[in-house]
Amino acid sequence: MPHKDREQRLAYLRAWKLKNRPSPEPEAQTDASLPPRGVVVFSADGTQVQCHSCGEWLGSLNMHFRVHGLDARSYKELYDLPRTRSLWPPALKDKQREAALDRNQGAVGRANIAPTTGRPAGQDARLGVRLEASAARKGVNTRAGEKTKPKS
Numbered sequence: 001m002p003h004k005d006r007e008q009r010l011a012y013l014r015a016w017k018l019k020n021r022p023s024p025e026p027e028a029q030t031d032a033s034l035p036p037r038g039v040v041v042f043s044a045d046g047t048q049v050q051c052h053s054c055g056e057w058l059g060s061l062n063m064h065f066r067v068h069g070l071d072a073r074s075y076k077e078l079y080d081l082p083r084t085r086s087l088w089p090p091a092l093k094d095k096q097r098e099a100a101l102d103r104n105q106g107a108v109g110r111a112n113i114a115p116t117t118g119r120p121a122g123q124d125a126r127l128g129v130r131l132e133a134s135a136a137r138k139g140v141n142t143r144a145g146e147k148t149k150p151k152s
């Protein structure tokens, strides 16, 4: 489904994921002051995130893990968070996104991708390439591993 609008595309993807790949139910921790396992809890204004280990509210968890002897991967594993879940509060995420757009980060990434010629378009062209490749291989390798036709 083609989308011209980012928000429309994200809404479609969220709805698809909710229908086809629902997340497991969050599980409350024994200490009720700590956020439940499986969800990241943000403050109402979206500027802070709550630590699953100590319950402290922070601007970002990314350096705080070390206090508990964890890194992002082990933290997410310990608290049943998806590997791809961002631990940034929404306000920080938006700020970082704006900064990346301002410095045209997409162009920086595209400059490092090698240009490709691509494969030929159309069924005839694809079939032609396969037939050519098949003809070139013909007789080169036999079942016993003996080569009956020298590779040119």
Ligand SMILES: [Zn+2]
Pocket: 051, 052, 053, 054, 055, 056, 064, 067, 068
């Ligand atoms: Zn903590």
